[in-house]
Amino acid sequence: MDIKNSRTVKGVNFVNLRDAGDPVELAKIYSETGADELVFLDISATEERRKTLANMVLQVAEAINIPFTVGGGISSVEDVEVLLKNGADKVSINSSAVKNPQLINDLAAKFGSQCIVVAIDAKQIEGEWIVHLVGGKEPTTLNLFDWAQEVEKRGAGEILFTSMDNDGTKDGFANEALKKLSETLNIPIIASGGAGAIHHFIDAFKIGKADAALAASVFHFKEIEVSALKKELQTQGIPVRI
Amino acid sequence: MNIVIIDYGAGNIKSLQFAIERLGFNAALSSNEEEIKTADKVIFPGVGHADSAMKMLKETGLDKLIPTLKQPVLGICLGMQLLCTTSEEGNTKGLGIFNVDVKRFSNTLKVPQMGWNTISNLQSDLFKGISENEFMYLVHSYYAPICDETIAMTDYDGGYSSALQKDNFYGVQFHPEKSSVAGEKTLKNFLTI
Numbered sequence: 171m172d173i174k175n176s177r178t179v180k181g182v183n184f185v186n187l188r189d190a191g192d193p194v195e196l197a198k199i200y201s202e203t204g205a206d207e208l209v210f211l212d213i214s215a216t217e218e219r220r221k222t223l224a225n226m227v228l229q230v231a232e233a234i235n236i237p238f239t240v241g242g243g244i245s246s247v248e249d250v251e252v253l254l255k256n257g258a259d260k261v262s263i264n265s266s267a268v269k270n271p272q273l274i275n276d277l278a279a280k281f282g283s284q285c286i287v288v289a290i291d292a293k294q295i296e297g298e299w300i301v302h303l304v305g306g307k308e309p310t311t312l313n314l315f316d317w318a319q320e321v322e323k324r325g326a327g328e329i330l331f332t333s334m335d336n337d338g339t340k341d342g343f344a345n346e347a348l349k350k351l352s353e354t355l356n357i358p359i360i361a362s363g364g365a366g367a368i369h370h371f372i373d374a375f376k377i378g379k380a381d382a383a384l385a386a387s388v389f390h391f392k393e394i395e396v397s398a399l400k401k402e403l404q405t406q407g408i409p410v411r412i
Numbered sequence: 413m414n415i416v417i418i419d420y421g422a423g424n425i426k427s428l429q430f431a432i433e434r435l436g437f438n439a440a441l442s443s444n445e446e447e448i449k450t451a452d453k454v455i456f457p458g459v460g461h462a463d464s465a466m467k468m469l470k471e472t473g474l475d476k477l478i479p480t481l482k483q484p485v486l487g488i489c490l491g492m493q494l495l496c497t498t499s500e501e502g503n504t505k506g507l508g509i510f511n512v513d514v515k516r517f518s519n520t521l522k523v524p525q526m527g528w529n530t531i532s533n534l535q536s537d538l539f540k541g542i543s544e545n546e547f548m549y550l551v552h553s554y555y556a557p558i559c560d561e562t563i564a565m566t567d568y569d570g571g572y573s574s575a576l577q578k579d580n581f582y583g584v585q586f587h588p589e590k591s592s593v594a595g596e597k598t599l600k601n602f603l604t605i
Contacts, residue, residue: 201592206528232430237549237590257426259590282460284524284551285424327524356519358526382527411528411547411592 171196171386173242174214176222194229200389201234204396206411208234209262209330209384212242219243224256231257239287239330245270250277254285262287262330265303268310268317271324278325287360288326290317292347293334299347306334315350322357329355330384332362340366340388348378360384368394368402375408415439415603416451418478418491420468425457428488431589435600443472453603454481458490462514462554463502465490479507485581486602492576492583493554501554510576510583512559517569524553529566531574531586536563538575538582540601546594548574548586555585 172179177191197208210230212223227240240253241262250261267274267288277286291306292299292314299314318329331351333344343361352359358381361374365385374380388394403410415432417425419441432439439455442448456478458465469475478485478495487495496506499514506514517523530545548566555572558565564575566585576583582602588595 228426231427232433235431235434235590235592235596237587254424255426257424257430259424259427284459284526284553328526356522357524358522381522 171208171210173210173212173223173226175219176214176226179213193226194233197230197238198233200396201236204400204412205236205389207236207382208238210238210240210242211262212240214242220249220252224252227253227256227258241287241289245273247273247276247280250281254281258285260285260287260328262289264289264291267321268301268303268312271320274321274324274326278327283325283327283357286326287328287330288321289330289332290314290321291332291334302334306337314347315354318351318355322355326357328358328360330360330362333364336364337362339364342366342370343374343378343380343383345373345378348374348380352379352381358382365394368399371399371403372406372408375403376406413437413603414450414452415455416442416448416453417455417457418448418474419443420465420472420474424459427587428455428457428589431596431599432603435596435603437603443474445473445477448474448477449481452483453605454483454485455602456485456487456491456495458488458492458494459551460490461502462490462493462499462504462506465494466504466506469494469507475507479509482580484602484605487581487583488589489552489585489587492585493552493556495576495581495583496556499554509578509581510556510559510561511578512556512561512573512576514554514556516554521569524551525568526551528591529568529574531564531566533565534563536575536577536582537605538577538584538598538601539564540597542594542597542601548584548588548591548595548598550574550586552585556583 237259239260240258245266301310301312343364360382361380362384374383495509528547561576562573563577566574574585588598
């Protein structure tokens with residue numbers, strides 16, 4: 171879920187929602203309908219963001235009984251402390267880790283690797299997977315696989331890999347890159363970007379060897395029901411909580 | 413009912429408190445010896461590093477208090493591991509309730525184990541109404557091997573103890589407060605023992 175000033179942004183198509191922009195209500199519906207984990211990405215840029223985000227996290231923790239991750243604009247140990255104290259299970263960092271890789275070490279040492287997710291957005295430039303910042307707008311000089319290895323060494327507990335080439339295409343996840351990440355790293359990899367149909371999730375697990383798969387719009391717009399997806403995964407022999 | 417969550421600066425206690433509230437109970441956070449001693453139920457949480465958590469327990473004298481408790485005590489995650497004899501994590505000496513040494517997962521699988529996995533061979537009232545192979549949410553790099561006190565097992569890198577029980581002491585490796593309906597049922601079972 172993308173969050174701006176404590177409201178979900180990007181359309182959400184739930185007819186039974188009283189307030190489609192309320193992340194707490196949406197979180198509750200997802201937790202009750204079989205999602206295994208939720209990710210909140212705060213994209214607001216206001217001065218007040220820290221306070222409103224912490225408050226939202228507290229409300230989410232009160233409402234749901236599954237784990238959730240919070241990301242967006244986190245750049246210090248203090249930022250993380252507030253979010254975890256308010257009930258977040260994990261935090262996700264992205265640009266701040268690229269700009270200051272030591273932050274990963276500091277967070278892992280203070281809070282434990284299990285709650286530190288490093289999100290990596292990447293796309294291919296002349297055949298090489300390059301890490302990008304600002305939602306894919308700003309290229310870095312980092313190679314995806316090198317950066318992922320460094321992130322693991324520094325103490326990340328999980329990697330959330332979004333392929334900018336696949337994101338929004340509804341054409342499937344970046345399974346080749348996923349497979350390489352999953353086979354070279356010893357921490358869980360979450361696949362993100364490109365989900366459009368149930369078989370894309372099956373491919374992400376079977377071909378991409380992903381440990382988890384994330385999607386937003388296909389669920390928000392009810393193109394895929396979480397329960398139907400999980401039933402099909404089970405039929406395909408992928409272990410999943412029903 | 414008087415429920416106390418032992419507060420020694422370890423872990424995400426907020427979610428646990430909220431989960432107990434959703435079940436219609438209230439839990440107080442406390443590190444006070446008298447309050448813990450007189451509680452009806454004691455929950456011993458923990459996330460983080462075994463060695464540093466043990467140091468915090470020693471600083472507050474809780475390491476002496478916890479093994480003497482007579483009411484039902486539930487250790488969660490690292491809390492369960494600290495109730496064991498030792499842990500490979502930082503070569504830590506535990507509180508010695510459960511007679512088992514905590515070991516690290518080998519690197520043949522992803523470590524930490526992070527996500528949902530099943531519990532089976534359920535042998536306690538803690539799991540009343542919970543089916544075999546129910547999924548629970550787990551996040552950990554260290555595990556208690558199968559032993560005499562095992563009351564549930566999980567398969568990861570071989571089978572290990574996902575729950576332990578000895579007398580009034582219970583321990584669960586999974587996070588009941590994050591394990592959806594089945595987790596809430598486990599918590600409720602503990603609170604109504």
